[in-house]
Amino acid sequence: MTNILTLERVETFISQYHILQGIDFEAKAGEVSVLLGRNGAGKTTTLRTIMGLTPASKGTIHFDGKDITKMAPYDIANSGIGYVPEDQGIFGQLTVEENMKVAIRKETDATMQKQTYILELFPDLKKFWKKQGGNLSGGQKQMLAMARAFVNDSKLLLIDEPSKGLAPIVIEKVMEAITEMKKHTSIVLVEQNFMMASKIGDTFTLIDDGRTVQSGEMQNLIEDEQLKRKYLGIG
Amino acid sequence: MIKQPLLLSKVNVVYAIVVGVMAVLPFVLDSRTMTILLTQFCIFAILAMSYDILLGYTGIISFGHAMFFGIGAYTTAIMLSDYGPSIGIFAVSIVVGIVLSAIISVISGALTLRLKSHFYAMFTLAISGLFLVLAEKWRTVTKGNDGFTFRAPELFRERLYFYFLVLICLVVVFILLKRIVASPFGKVLVAIRENEQRTRSLGYKTLGYKIIASVIAGAVASLAGSLYAISLRFVNTSVMTMDITLDALMMTIIGGVGTLIGPIIGAGVIEFAQHYLSGLAREYPIFERWIIFFGILYILAVIFFPRGIVGTVSLRYHEWKLKKGQKTKASVKLREKEIQR
Numbered sequence: 001m002t003n004i005l006t007l008e009r010v011e012t013f014i015s016q017y018h019i020l021q022g023i024d025f026e027a028k029a030g031e032v033s034v035l036l037g038r039n040g041a042g043k044t045t046t047l048r049t050i051m052g053l054t055p056a057s058k059g060t061i062h063f064d065g066k067d068i069t070k071m072a073p074y075d076i077a078n079s080g081i082g083y084v085p086e087d088q089g090i091f092g093q094l095t096v097e098e099n100m101k102v103a104i105r106k107e108t109d110a111t112m113q114k115q116t117y118i119l120e121l122f123p124d125l126k127k128f129w130k131k132q133g134g135n136l137s138g139g140q141k142q143m144l145a146m147a148r149a150f151v152n153d154s155k156l157l158l159i160d161e162p163s164k165g166l167a168p169i170v171i172e173k174v175m176e177a178i179t180e181m182k183k184h185t186s187i188v189l190v191e192q193n194f195m196m197a198s199k200i201g202d203t204f205t206l207i208d209d210g211r212t213v214q215s216g217e218m219q220n221l222i223e224d225e226q227l228k229r230k231y232l233g234i235g
Numbered sequence: 236m237i238k239q240p241l242l243l244s245k246v247n248v249v250y251a252i253v254v255g256v257m258a259v260l261p262f263v264l265d266s267r268t269m270t271i272l273l274t275q276f277c278i279f280a281i282l283a284m285s286y287d288i289l290l291g292y293t294g295i296i297s298f299g300h301a302m303f304f305g306i307g308a309y310t311t312a313i314m315l316s317d318y319g320p321s322i323g324i325f326a327v328s329i330v331v332g333i334v335l336s337a338i339i340s341v342i343s344g345a346l347t348l349r350l351k352s353h354f355y356a357m358f359t360l361a362i363s364g365l366f367l368v369l370a371e372k373w374r375t376v377t378k379g380n381d382g383f384t385f386r387a388p389e390l391f392r393e394r395l396y397f398y399f400l401v402l403i404c405l406v407v408v409f410i411l412l413k414r415i416v417a418s419p420f421g422k423v424l425v426a427i428r429e430n431e432q433r434t435r436s437l438g439y440k441t442l443g444y445k446i447i448a449s450v451i452a453g454a455v456a457s458l459a460g461s462l463y464a465i466s467l468r469f470v471n472t473s474v475m476t477m478d479i480t481l482d483a484l485m486m487t488i489i490g491g492v493g494t495l496i497g498p499i500i501g502a503g504v505i506e507f508a509q510h511y512l513s514g515l516a517r518e519y520p521i522f523e524r525w526i527i528f529f530g531i532l533y534i535l536a537v538i539f540f541p542r543g544i545v546g547t548v549s550l551r552y553h554e555w556k557l558k559k560g561q562k563t564k565a566s567v568k569l570r571e572k573e574i575q576r
Contacts, residue, residue: 051436077438089433091426093493101419102426105438148437 003062004029004156004186005050010059012042012049019045021210023059027156027203032178032187034201034218036194036232042210043190044086047158050188051083052076064155078105082149082185086160088141092134096125096144099133103148111151118147121177139170146177156186163193175200194234198222206231254406261395270394271466276506277401278462281408282479283486283498285455290484291493292416293448294428295348296356299363300483303453305370305475306339307332307460309377312385312470320386325465332457340453344446360477367475382471391465401462405499408455412495415451424448425493456483489536491543500544508532 005027012020020042027033035043048054050061052073061069068076077083091099104111119126122143128136133144142162149157162178163171171193178187178200191197197204197218204221206213208231221227228234261270282304289295310332311325318324347358370377377383391397415421426434427441435441464470473479482505483498490501512525512532522528540547 053432053436072440073432073435074438074440077436083436085433085436089430089436091429091433093429094422094425098422098425102422102434103437152438 002029003027004064005033005188006060006062007046007050008060008062010046010049010056010061012045012054012056014045014054019054019210020049020056022212023049023207023210024212024215025205026215027186027188029155029186030182031202032182032189032200034197034204035188035190035207036197036204036221037207037213038231038233039192041207043207044160045210046207047083047085047160047188047190050076050158051081080153080155082152082154082157084142084145084149084157084159084162086164086190088145090133090136090141090144093132095130095132096136097129099144099148100125100151103151105152110153114151114153115147118150121180122147139166139173142166142170142174143177146174146181150181150185154185156188157181158188158190160190161192162189163191163196171196194228194232254402257402258399261398267394270398272506272510274394274398274401274466276503277398277405278459278466279482279486279506280499280502281405281462282456282459282483283490283502284408284412284495285452285459286483286487287492287495287498288412288416288424288448288452288455290487291495291497292421292424292428293445294352294431295445295449296352297359297449297452298356298477298480299343299359299361300452300456301475301477301479302359302363302366303336303340303456304460304463304479304483305366305472306336307457307462308464308470308474309370309460310335310457311461311464312383313376315387316383316385320388322388322390325388325391325461329458329461332461333454336453336457337450340450341446344449345442348442348445348449363475363477363480367472370472370475377470377472380472382469382473384469387465387468397465401466404458404462408458409495409499412451412455416495420444420447428493485533487543489533489540489543491540491545491547491549494543494545494549497543497545504536504544 003026005025007023007025010020010023011018023042023046025033025035025046035046037043045054049056052068052071056069059069060067063076063079063081066079068079071079091102094102100115104115124140125143125147128140133141136144146159146162149159159178162174166174175196178189181187182200189197189201198221201218203216204218205215206227213231214227257273260273286297286300289297289300307329311328314324314328314331343359343362347355347362350358371379387397391400416424423434423439423444426437426439427444431441460474463474486501486505487498488501489504490499491497508529512522512528515522516525536544542550
């Protein structure tokens with residue numbers, strides 16, 4: 001399977017802090033690649049660096065065969081990467097409908113079909129179509145954030161901690177949605193909830209102190225108790 | 236399917252009634268002072284709406300908005316003074332003022348809108364200060380701080396006709412801006428205000444959108460400036476001072492940011508309060524310091540209407556509606572239970 005995203009020796013600074021000190025990462029087309037690691041390991045910064053929000057100071061990022069290391073966030077988004085940030089980034093004063101409209105940069109038959117599809121996946125969004133984004137529950141906000149990223153023809157979705165702060169029943173729904181989305185796009189997932197990550201992830205990359213520690217098939221990590229204990233504190 | 240707002244919706248009918256009332260007010264009041272006051276109110280309402288596009292819809296705080304107001308005022312005054320007081324020249328001067336403001340908006344926006352909000356605010360203050368100094372020093376054209384008088388077109392020397400022109404401008408600007416903020420472009424502006432970084436990562440080159448917003452705001456402010464110059468038939472550097480920007484800011488905040496109708500109400504409150512408070516000084520000497528009372532009024536408005544008049548009223552209305560809805564739901568449930576029993 002071909003790589004849709006490749007990070008080679010990526011380093012990133014936030015102010016004077018050297019957050020990413022050498023990230024190597026590959027995401028294969030049609031798979032869910034999971035970034036794992038302790039709090040503060042650099043998972044979120046990795047996603048933000050891919051999106052150009054905290055640009056890389058060293059190393060290269062290739063997406064779909066194109067070097068995107070120095071590109072601006074809007075160009076990266078337009079090249080086919082959808083991003084669901086940790087805080088969901090909902091526009092609270094806009095309704096669900098308006099949030100979706102802003103996300104759909106160009107209304108075409110394809111995007112409208114995708115919107116219909118995503119509304120079937122998340123019926124709550126349809127129900128609260130005219131409700132302001134700021135008045136949605138945590139789970140509904142997560143659904144809206146994912147819907148916004150998915151509605152354009154994104155070849156890759158970057159999803160940051162979709163289970164954070166959600167009730168178990170809502171996490172199940174989100175998991176189902178990601179599994180369904182996987183049929184249409186490649187996904188890079190940052191997740192603390194190992195149970196969720198192991199269920200939907202195909203491959204994993206372990207990050208610690210801003211460096212890639214290990215990568216491989218998810219099944220290998222599930223079976224490696226020592227690795228889980230050392231880097232994730234579980235097992 | 237996208238539902239288009241009805242032309243004859245309740246709100247539009249209210250707007251039409253208000254415009255109708257404003258159109259007949261000068262005949263009912265039959266006072267030259269009131270006609271002038273209403274004219275000033277309409278002009279500042281246009282200026283305040285232009286400021287709302289920046290502050291309310293895009294989240295940009297500008298301390299240099301008076302610059303565009305001044306450009307409009309000076310362009311109209313200079314052109315009417317140099318080329319004669321005809322309606323044609325007046326119309327051309329409005330267009331020239333708008334074009335000049337748009338060009339300056341693009342240049343200053345491209346240079347400064349990349350900056351974070353507080354730095355941008357300081358830069359706009361500096362640029363507007365630069366224009367103020369230019370107006371003071373370029374005496375051959377502007378006559379400096381002394382200013383100059385000029386003749387308005389014959390038709391607009393009649394205060395009533397000029398009032399109708401200003402009222403029409405107010406209505407047209409309101410409709411145009413309303414359409415802009417309701418368009419997908421307007422929604423992107425709100426998205427920028429809410430979370431610029433997120434908007435960029437959705438694929439929007441936000442700088443371009445912010446520059447367009449500042450061009451629209453600058454052009455509308457320039458129109459207000461042109462009308463202001465005609466209403467006074469005099470122009471001096473006061474049209475470019477910080478006071479004008481602060482007036483626009485206060486009108487927007489008191490009326491309610493991000494509502495468009497709010498700044499119009501804010502302009503009304505401030506213009507009429509200024510007029511009546513300063514008028515009271517003739518009878519009560521204490522009101523000679525009317526600006527202090529005006530300050531108190533402003534503080535009270537901010538305390539009791541933290542979201543501005545329109546914002547707070549709309550919030551209370553929605554809370555009341557929600558409570559009413561919950562009560563109705565509760566009573567329906569109670570009735571269902573009773574029926575089950």
